[in-house]
Amino acid sequence: xxxxxxxxxxxxxxxxxxxxxxxxxxxxxxxxxxxxxxxxxxxxxxxxxxxxxxxxxxxxxxxxxxxxxxxxxxxxxxxxxxxxxxxxxxxxxxxxxxxxxxxxxxxxxxxxxxxxxxxxxxxxxxxxxxxxxxxxxxxxxxxxxxxxxxxxxxxxxxxxxxxxxxxxxxxxxxxxxxxxxxxxxxxxxxxxxxxxxxxxxxxxxxxxxxxxxxxxxxxxxxxxxxxxxxxxxxxxxxxxxxxxxxxxxxxxxxxxxxxxxxxxxxxxxxxxxxxxxxxxxxxxxxxxxxxxxxxxxxxxxxxxxxxxxxxxxxxxxxxxxxxx
Amino acid sequence: xxxxxxxxxxxxxxxxxxxxxxxxxxxxxxxxxxxxxxxxxxxxxxxxxxxxxxxxxxxxxxxxxxxxxxxxxxxxxxxxxxxxxxxxxxxxxxxxxxxxxxxxxxxxxxxxxxxxxxxxxxxxxxxxxxxxxxxxxxxxxxxxxxxxxxxxxxxxxxxxxxxxxxxxxxxxxxxxxxxxxxxxxxxxxxxxxxxxxxxxxxxxxxxxxxxxxxxxxxxxxxxxxxxxxxxxxxxxxxxxxxxxxxxxxxxxxxxxxxxxxxxxxxxxxxxxxxxxxxxxxxxxxxxxxxxxxxxxxxxxxxxxxxxxxxxxxxxxxxxxxxxx
Amino acid sequence: xxxxxxxxxxxxxxxxxxxxxxxxxxxxxxxxxxxxxxxxxxxxxxxxxxxxxxxxxxxxxxxxxxxxxxxxxxxxxxxxxxxxxxxxxxxxxxxxxxxxxxxxxxxxxxxxxxxxxxxxxxxxxxxxxxxxxxxxxxxxxxxxxxxxxxxxxxxxxxxxxxxxxxxxxxxxxxxxxxxxxxxxxxxxxxxxxxxxxxxxxxxxxxxxxxxxxxxxxxxxxxxxxxxxxxxxxxxxxxxxxxxxxxxxxxxxxxxxxxxxxxxxxxxxxxxxxxxxxxxxxxxxxxxx
Numbered sequence: 001x002x003x004x005x006x007x008x009x010x011x012x013x014x015x016x017x018x019x020x021x022x023x024x025x026x027x028x029x030x031x032x033x034x035x036x037x038x039x040x041x042x043x044x045x046x047x048x049x050x051x052x053x054x055x056x057x058x059x060x061x062x063x064x065x066x067x068x069x070x071x072x073x074x075x076x077x078x079x080x081x082x083x084x085x086x087x088x089x090x091x092x093x094x095x096x097x098x099x100x101x102x103x104x105x106x107x108x109x110x111x112x113x114x115x116x117x118x119x120x121x122x123x124x125x126x127x128x129x130x131x132x133x134x135x136x137x138x139x140x141x142x143x144x145x146x147x148x149x150x151x152x153x154x155x156x157x158x159x160x161x162x163x164x165x166x167x168x169x170x171x172x173x174x175x176x177x178x179x180x181x182x183x184x185x186x187x188x189x190x191x192x193x194x195x196x197x198x199x200x201x202x203x204x205x206x207x208x209x210x211x212x213x214x215x216x217x218x219x220x221x222x223x224x225x226x227x228x229x230x231x232x233x234x235x236x237x238x239x240x241x242x243x244x245x246x247x248x249x250x251x252x253x254x255x256x257x258x259x260x261x262x263x264x265x266x267x268x269x270x271x272x273x274x275x276x277x278x279x280x281x282x283x284x285x286x287x288x289x290x291x292x293x294x295x296x297x298x299x300x301x302x303x304x305x306x307x308x309x310x311x312x313x314x315x316x317x318x319x320x321x322x323x324x
Numbered sequence: 325x326x327x328x329x330x331x332x333x334x335x336x337x338x339x340x341x342x343x344x345x346x347x348x349x350x351x352x353x354x355x356x357x358x359x360x361x362x363x364x365x366x367x368x369x370x371x372x373x374x375x376x377x378x379x380x381x382x383x384x385x386x387x388x389x390x391x392x393x394x395x396x397x398x399x400x401x402x403x404x405x406x407x408x409x410x411x412x413x414x415x416x417x418x419x420x421x422x423x424x425x426x427x428x429x430x431x432x433x434x435x436x437x438x439x440x441x442x443x444x445x446x447x448x449x450x451x452x453x454x455x456x457x458x459x460x461x462x463x464x465x466x467x468x469x470x471x472x473x474x475x476x477x478x479x480x481x482x483x484x485x486x487x488x489x490x491x492x493x494x495x496x497x498x499x500x501x502x503x504x505x506x507x508x509x510x511x512x513x514x515x516x517x518x519x520x521x522x523x524x525x526x527x528x529x530x531x532x533x534x535x536x537x538x539x540x541x542x543x544x545x546x547x548x549x550x551x552x553x554x555x556x557x558x559x560x561x562x563x564x565x566x567x568x569x570x571x572x573x574x575x576x577x578x579x580x581x582x583x584x585x586x587x588x589x590x591x592x593x594x595x596x597x598x599x600x601x602x603x604x605x606x607x608x609x610x611x612x613x614x615x616x617x618x619x620x621x622x623x624x625x626x627x628x629x630x631x632x633x634x635x636x637x638x639x640x641x642x643x644x645x646x647x648x
Numbered sequence: 649x650x651x652x653x654x655x656x657x658x659x660x661x662x663x664x665x666x667x668x669x670x671x672x673x674x675x676x677x678x679x680x681x682x683x684x685x686x687x688x689x690x691x692x693x694x695x696x697x698x699x700x701x702x703x704x705x706x707x708x709x710x711x712x713x714x715x716x717x718x719x720x721x722x723x724x725x726x727x728x729x730x731x732x733x734x735x736x737x738x739x740x741x742x743x744x745x746x747x748x749x750x751x752x753x754x755x756x757x758x759x760x761x762x763x764x765x766x767x768x769x770x771x772x773x774x775x776x777x778x779x780x781x782x783x784x785x786x787x788x789x790x791x792x793x794x795x796x797x798x799x800x801x802x803x804x805x806x807x808x809x810x811x812x813x814x815x816x817x818x819x820x821x822x823x824x825x826x827x828x829x830x831x832x833x834x835x836x837x838x839x840x841x842x843x844x845x846x847x848x849x850x851x852x853x854x855x856x857x858x859x860x861x862x863x864x865x866x867x868x869x870x871x872x873x874x875x876x877x878x879x880x881x882x883x884x885x886x887x888x889x890x891x892x893x894x895x896x897x898x899x900x901x902x903x904x905x906x907x908x909x910x911x912x913x914x915x916x917x918x919x920x921x922x923x924x925x926x927x928x929x930x931x932x933x934x935x936x
Contacts (some may be wrong), residue, residue: 034465048470050512050513050514050515051483051512061461062372065425102421130591158602160602161602162508177458188366188367188539189366189541189580189584190367190369190579190580190583190598190599191583191602193583193584193597193598194420194585194598196585196596197595197596197598200595215512215513217513217587218584218585218586219585220540221585221586221587222585222596223585253369255514256513256514257587258517259513259514259517260513260542260587261516261517261520261540261542261543261545261546262479262542262546262586262587263544263545263569263581263584263586264545264569265565265566265569266566266569267545268545268546268547272517274514274517274518274521275514275517275518277483278484278485278515278517278519279482279512279514
């Protein structure tokens, strides 16, 4: 992609775990393998997939919260893994993260003022105390909270309010890029709608680029421009949201979409496609196409040969027999 | 109304905590029909799980207590049974499955042992007969090679398989009523589709009625027959599933349905509908209608007096002053 | 329960207050300790006698209105000596515990957060210390450095840090995985600051419990060491020494050994009660 803000090149993360008696047995968890995706400036890319697909690990890699096994992440053309400690620290102004669990992502022993002041103090050493307080007030109003919130502790607020605080913290340094890791999954329906609207507003207002990691496909259709579908550490399909919803190319995408419950009882008699079997463990990944153990359209080549990502126009898929 | 074999009348379950009395369930009326799937839907903290636990007689005493009301199951009032009488019923006539299949199973006992447990308590079958029954129920819930799974431990199974084991355990005595508390919330969508399908199938095969406790209106629309919408400890609307989705009448139900992003809708909506504000504190709930503070259509009377249940169509009741 | 969770706790300080409000045994412990502290501080005003003044005319007097605890083999007022002894016992209880818990906290946080080889060796060191019978280790230290009060502080600190380090390390390991730590990293906060500002404050509640619980241990260790003759030296009115001196007259004048022994018992119990109460009040917070 020409104007990509972020691109990953063969990004791979394999975790090593020791198990067995005395930790002698080494186990390799293939969390993310050879993922190549681009995120254009000011777009929202949603990363969807089920548990163990590696979407969360991919988000952490892109922010360099963990180190990759191999591969690169280019931020404005520069590989962030080649940066030294200090330059990486200053790059963190530009890339932020919003977490899933608004209960675990705020330090329970800190006041909201200190939580929101932390990024400011870390990166702007010459900011005076008054300036910091002013900025914190401003941030709170941006996310729709009142000033008195500042003096409270996290546990005094509801899930939705805490998530707003988490968003304010991510915005504190005026980043260009934010990873939203299941940012609305833990919230109730009525609160989730408030937070989704807020995120959309902020995206427009601050020209943000978002990587929206979620397992909830109904949220995706509302918020994202493009979707990347992941399965067992691989990106299996990527393309514009509407196109993928209308006409998925990878069989997994088709089944995933079909499995989403529709809040309309008149639709319950539609032909539902139910995927057989379980998601294989990322420790013993299947040979060839990783989806072959569950794929109803399976043929011999799927077991023996791994499909490579192919592109037709703006759509990409990794399947030997895509659903044209 | 034919054959309401479970009738809950004016149930009030309170928790007497350090900070005061939490009126978790405050005057709830629910009917469940034989052979039907009844939904109890609401957001976290609305009291839906506590209602389920009240039916099971599993309210943690002495903090929690059913202070008023009756739970008529066939011709017995469950709220008045002794601990012993309730224990005889539990697992045999009424059983329950929970959200988290990992923590609901004992990690140090085999699958075969745990699934057979209700039979050992409630029947006088020989160990061989019990093993046979366990094998057939494991087969019924779709566990492949049940014989080899008898000696497995919970951690050796995937999340979906564990939930199947939980269902097998709940179903082995052929209960008349199954209370399923968010049975698919912790599961991936493709696995959720499998489990919902399984529950519908078992309902017919074993002739069980189900009360499904959930926050997911999509799931409700897919599988339920009757719907009870709960808000802040009270039922606000109840009806059959088609009537409630076609004609949601309580402003809360209406708002909830509007605030879910619809999957695959052509052309992205600019904004989601949101219900303003947050759920009231159940330590000190507002007098009158509990939704009044968040309701666009609230009038003076809504804040002063609790609305009565009004019939708006046959079998469709709403607790709102708009219709009274 | 879901319900309980929404009724979140307030600050650590309020947790502590609540511990004493709701737990009667903890309150009892606190009252005993407060009385003890007051007596120890104002010892010269509480009793007219001098703890060191020998009065051979009044040896082994039974407890009476003049001498509440009686007198010992040199005719010294036992009550006075017990009160002055409280000064030593409280100092022994508080200071080495504070040093031990502080060392343990720093090493535990570093070993848990940094991990790797450093963390490994810190914990192996702690294992070695804990594998030693602690009394024996303290005796060795006292013999090598000499039996003074200051060395006693050192001996008890050397013995005590390992347990604290272990608890703090395991706590740090769980805090390290929390999302707010990851958030701080994503902001670019330096590791040292993360340890000081996020990890340490979240270990504080359990450190407090640990501290309170290690006070009675230290008091008992001092008593044991003094009893064995390697702790405080005569004529210091240390409780352990009082019991040790009194043991020869256990049959002729039992109060000389038993009453200081009772003082040890009550003090240790009181601190244990406080520790239990604190743990009960703070533990649910740590879980949630």
